Amino acid sequence: MKRILLISLIILTGNFGANAQKSFRIGYVDMEYILENVPEYQEAAAQLDTRVKDWREVAEKNRREIQALKEELENEKPLLTKELIEEREEEIAYREEQAAEYEQNRFGPNGDYIIQKKQLIRPIQDQVFTAVQEIAENRNFDMVFDRTSESGMIYASRQLDVSDQVLRSINRASNRRQLDSKEEVEQFEREENRTVEEDAEIAEKEKAVKDNKSEREALIEERRRQRDSIKEARQREFEERRKRILEERQRKKDSIQAIRNKKDTIN
Template identity: 50%
Template sequence: MRNYVITLCISLFCFGASQAQRSIRLGYVDMNYILENVPEYKEAQAQLDQRVAGWKNEIEKRNKEIDQMKKTLDNERVLLTQELIKEREDEIRFMQNEILEYQQKRFGPEGDLMKQRSILVQPIQDQVFNAVQEIAKARQYDFVLDRSSELVMLYADKKHDISDQILLSIKRSSKRNQINSRTDKQELEETEALTLDQVEEREEREAEANAKQTERERLIAERKATRDSIQAAKKAEFEARRQKLLDERQRRRDSILEARQKIKDSIN
C-alpha cells in the first residue's frame, strides 16, 4: 500500500506539472461511511457476524474439551502407565493441532472470513466504482480518492466529498432493479430528476412528518390508555356496588330463612 501511495503522489505531481495551465480537480469518498449506509451490506455483515460467532463458539467448545482432558490426565497420571500417559498426551496434541488448523481455515489470511468478507464487499465496491466513474466524468474530476484507505489525507474540504452522491446513485440503481410497474418507473424518474440537496431536503421533510406522525400516535395511545383506565375504574366500581347489593340481598334472605326456621322450631 505504501508503494501505491508513493506512486499516486508521483502521478499527481507529474500530472500537475503537465496540467499547469489549469487546476486539478480532486474528489474523495469515504468507503466505510458508504458501506455503513448500504442496507444490503449491513444485512450481509450481520449474517457474517453470526457465522463468525458460531466459529468462535466451536473453537471455545473444543478448547474446553482439551482443558478437561488435561485436567483428567493430571488427576489420573499416577494411576497410568507411561504408555497410556503418552497415548493421552498424543491425543491432546492431535486435538490441539486440529484446533489450530480450524482457526487457520476460518480466520487465517486466506481463510473463510477473509474470503466471505471479500465476497460481501466486492459487489458494493463494484457499485461504488461505477458510480465514481459516472460522477467523476460528469463533474470533470481528475482524481477521486478513498478517505478510508491507507492514503493519508491531512485535510479534506467537505465540498469535495462525493460519498453521499455515491450512496444516492447506489440507492437509485437498487430501485431500478425493483421496478414492477409503470407507476414505479414514473416515480423513479421523478426521484432521479432531483439533486442531492433536493433529496436531502425531501428526506428531512419526511423525517419531520414521520416524527409528527409518531408523536400523534403516541398522544392517541396515551389518551386511549387514559380512557381505558377510567372505564376500567368505573367498571370496577360498578361491579363492587353490584356485588355489595347482592351480598346485602343474600344476607337479608338468609336472615328471613333463619327467622322462619326459628319460628318453625318453636312451634314444633
C-alpha cells in the same frame, strides 16, 4: 505511504498547473461510510457476524475441552502406566491439531471469514466504482481516491496515463543500444523526436497498409484456389472421359473376341 502519496499528488498537481495550465480536480470517497449506509450490506454483514460468533464459540469450546483433557491427564498421571500416558498425550496432540486447523480454516488468511467478507463487499465495490467513474467523467475529476483504503486511487483520467510513453521510452533506449551506423542513429533520433500522437498516426497508417496487403494476399489466394478448382475439375472431366473411352474400346474388343470364339466353335 499516505504521506508519500500526498507529496506525489502535490508534485503532480504542480506539474499540471505549470504545463497544462488547467485546474487539477481530485475527489475522494469514504468506503466505510458508504458501506455503513447501504442496507443490503448491513443485512449481509449481520448474517456474517452471526456465523463468526458461532465459529468463535466452537473454537473456544475446542480450547476448553483440550485444556480439560490436559488437566485431567496431569491429575491422573501418578495412576497411569507409561503406555496410557503416551496414548492420552497423542489424543491431546491430535485434538490440538484439529482445533488449530479449524481456526485456520475459519479465520486464517484464506479462511471462510476473509473469503465471505470479500464476497460481501465486492458487489458494493463494483457499484461504487461504476458510480465513481460516471461522476468523475461528468464533473471532470482527474482522480478519485478512497480515503479509507491503502491502495488509494480508484479512478484516474486516461489523460494521466503515461504507460505508453514509458513503454515507448524503454523500447527506444533498448533500440538505441542496438544501433551501429550513423544513418541508423539519425533515423532513430528522428523517430525519437516524434510525439505520441505522431507515433499513433504512423501506426494507424502502417496498420492500414498491412490490412490492404492482407486483403490483396487474400484476394490472390482466393483467385489461386479458384484456378486450382477449375483445373481439378477439368482434370477429373478428362480422366472420366478417358475412362469411358477405354471402357468402350474394351467392350468392342470383348464383343469381337466373342464373335470369333463363336465362329471357331461352329467350325
